[in-house]
Each structure stands twice: as C-alpha cells, then as structure tokens.
Amino acid sequence: MTALAPTLQAFFVSRLGRQRDASPHTVDSYRHAFRLLLAYAEAQTGKRPSRMDLADLDAVLVSGFLDHLQDDRGSSVASRNTRLAAVHSFFRFASYQHPEHAETIQQVLAIPRKKTQSIPRSFLTSTETDAVVSAPDLSTWCGRRDHVLLVVALRTGLRLSELTGLRCRDVQTGTAAHVKCLGKGRKRRDTPLDKSTVALVRAWLGERRGEPDDALFPSRRGGRLSSDAVQRLVAKHVTTARTTCPSLANKQVSTHNLRHSCAMDLLRNGLDVAVLALWLGHEKLESVNAYIHADPTLKERALDRLTPLNPASKPGRYKPADELLAFLESI
Numbered sequence: 001m002t003a004l005a006p007t008l009q010a011f012f013v014s015r016l017g018r019q020r021d022a023s024p025h026t027v028d029s030y031r032h033a034f035r036l037l038l039a040y041a042e043a044q045t046g047k048r049p050s051r052m053d054l055a056d057l058d059a060v061l062v063s064g065f066l067d068h069l070q071d072d073r074g075s076s077v078a079s080r081n082t083r084l085a086a087v088h089s090f091f092r093f094a095s096y097q098h099p100e101h102a103e104t105i106q107q108v109l110a111i112p113r114k115k116t117q118s119i120p121r122s123f124l125t126s127t128e129t130d131a132v133v134s135a136p137d138l139s140t141w142c143g144r145r146d147h148v149l150l151v152v153a154l155r156t157g158l159r160l161s162e163l164t165g166l167r168c169r170d171v172q173t174g175t176a177a178h179v180k181c182l183g184k185g186r187k188r189r190d191t192p193l194d195k196s197t198v199a200l201v202r203a204w205l206g207e208r209r210g211e212p213d214d215a216l217f218p219s220r221r222g223g224r225l226s227s228d229a230v231q232r233l234v235a236k237h238v239t240t241a242r243t244t245c246p247s248l249a250n251k252q253v254s255t256h257n258l259r260h261s262c263a264m265d266l267l268r269n270g271l272d273v274a275v276l277a278l279w280l281g282h283e284k285l286e287s288v289n290a291y292i293h294a295d296p297t298l299k300e301r302a303l304d305r306l307t308p309l310n311p312a313s314k315p316g317r318y319k320p321a322d323e324l325l326a327f328l329e330s331i
Contacts, residue, residue: 157262
C-alpha cells in the first residue's frame with residue numbers, strides 16, 4: 001500500500017478525531033474537499049485513489065484542482081480557499097509522517113490563498129424581519145416551531161449549526177435568561193434573551209414537552225432538524241413574507257442573513273463592537289468590521305460626533321520637499 005491512503009486515514013482518525021477533536025462540520029468539510037481532490041486526481045493520473053502516493057498530489061496537480069473548482073465547478077474564491085485549507089492541514093500532518101516527501105509537501109504548502117473581495121453584509125430591515133417572523137402559520141405545530149426558531153435566530157444571531165444543535169436544556173428562561181451553545185471552534189458561550197423571546201420560548205417548551213437532551217427544534221419525527229431543513233423552512237417563509245413586504249423580493253435570505261440582521265440591530269442600538277464580537281462568537285474583533293461597513297448610517301452617526309475642523313485653518317495641498325519624495329508621489 002502507498003503512503004497516501006494510510007496517511008489520509010490517520011489524518012481523519014488521529015489528527016482530526018483524537019488530537020484536535022474537530023467538530024462534525026469541520027470533518028464533513030475536509031472529507032468533501034478530499035473527495036473532490038481525489039476524483040480530480042484520478043481523472044488526471046488514471047490511478048485509483050487507493051493506489052496513489054503522496055508524490056501524485058504535487059503542487060501542479062493541487063493547483064490544477066483549485067483552478068478546476070473555480071473554472072469548471074463554478075466555486076467561489078472563498079470555497080476555493082476552504083478546500084485549500086483542508087489540503088494544507090493534511091500536508092502539514094503528512095510532513096511529520098513522511099519526511100521523504102518533504103519537497104512535494106513544501107511545494108503544496110507554498111500554494112497561497114486567493115484574496116477575496118470584501119462584500120458588505122446583507123441584512124434585513126426591521127420591517128422585513130417583522131414580515132419574516134409573521135409568515136409561519138401559527139395554527140399548525142410546524143408553524144409555531146418555525147416562528148420560535150426564526151425569532152431566536154434574529155434575537156441571538158446564532159449560526160446555523162448552533163441553532164440546529166440547541167437542546168431543551170440549553171435554554172434558561174428564569175433569571176438572567178439565555179441560551180447555551182457550542183459554537184465554532186468548540187467554544188461554548190451564553191447568549192442573553194430578551195423578555196418577549198423568553199415568553200415565546202417558554203410557551204414553546206411547554207408545547208414541545210421534550211427531555212433535556214432532546215432537540216429544541218425537532219423535525220416531525222422528533223429528531224434534530226438538519227441544516228438543509230432549516231434553510232428550506234427559512235426560504236419558504238421568506239417567500240411568503242414577500243407577498244406583504246415587496247422589498248424582500250430583491251434579497252436572497254438565508255439563516256446567515258438572520259445572523260447579520262441581529263448584529264446590525266445590536267449595533268444600531270449602541271452595543272460596543274467588542275461586546276458584539278463576543279456575542280456572535282468571533283475570535284477576532286476585525287470580524288465585526290464588515291457589519292459596520294454594511295450600514296452607512298453607522299458611519300454618519302460617527303461623523304456627527306467628530307469635532308468640527310477649525311474654520312480659520314486654510315486648506316492646502318501637500319508638497320514634497322525632496323525630489324525622491326516627489327517621484328514617489330508621482331507614481
């Protein structure tokens with residue numbers, strides 16, 4: 001057997017499973033990346049994946065695979081970078097196992113990420129959020145479940161995986177009401193709930209009548225809702241909401257848009273950006289900057305706080321006092 005197959009198996013079982021205790025979402029993402037890579041490599045080399053060696057996955061082939069993702073499969077730059085991150089993680093692991101392939105490994109690790117264009121976050125206005133949460137039919141069990149799910153998503157800003165992972169015991173409706181979730185990077189955090197949401201969740205728990213470890217938002221069969229199921233129900237209710245809120249017609253709304261909408265609502269109501277980063281479970285404060293850029297009114301509010309310039313000062317233009325500086329300015 002060649003080096004690739006046992007090393008890849010050890011990567012998923014030992015590195016991701018035991019050493020890093022990676023989340024199911026990460027494992028699934030990495031698995032999909034290598035299914036795509038190995039299928040591409042088989043088409044290029046004519047070898048079955050189980051017969052390939054590490055040398056077969058050289059920098060030329062991996063670069064061609066990344067181009068294939070964008071050119072042939074229509075993947076975005078972000079998706080390309082996600083697949084490359086999985087490949088890099090595996091090759092870093094392989095570098096400790098197979099130093100004889102050091103040259104190939106270093107060349108693959110040298111493949112850079114592509115820069116992505118920063119796009120302002122898409123979010124819903126208060127009128128649009130009201131239309132979306134009012135869309136479910138409250139005369140049905142599924143409609144009441146969907147209504148509570150949408151409200152919780154818009155009030156907490158939880159990620160999709162965090163929403164589907166909520167259990168009945170993760171919700172505290174007493175003093176200092178909050179929801180507990182296991183977030184990205186297996187970080188646990190508590191997110192507070194306002195009074196109206198607490199009342200809504202408390203009523204749902206009474207109707208749900210689940211055990212502590214049961215899913216807070218179950219499927220009709222009682223199991224946990226899948227991510228795809230939540231995306232479908234959001235799309236369904238957005239479609240319904242468009243009949244009463246025409247501005248939704250031009251927006252593609254997903255669960256992540258609900259998260260963005262929560263963030264924008266908190267910012268507009270004066271929440272500090274550092275607290276917002278903790279609220280949303282971001283590791284870096286810079287991750288919140290995209291929300292600030294999304295709403296020009298936030299910038300206008302900051303501009304209004306600036307001290308006016310001295311009206312007596314005369315406007316002028318910078319003139320370099322050195323020929324070399326003048327050359328640099330002219331470039």
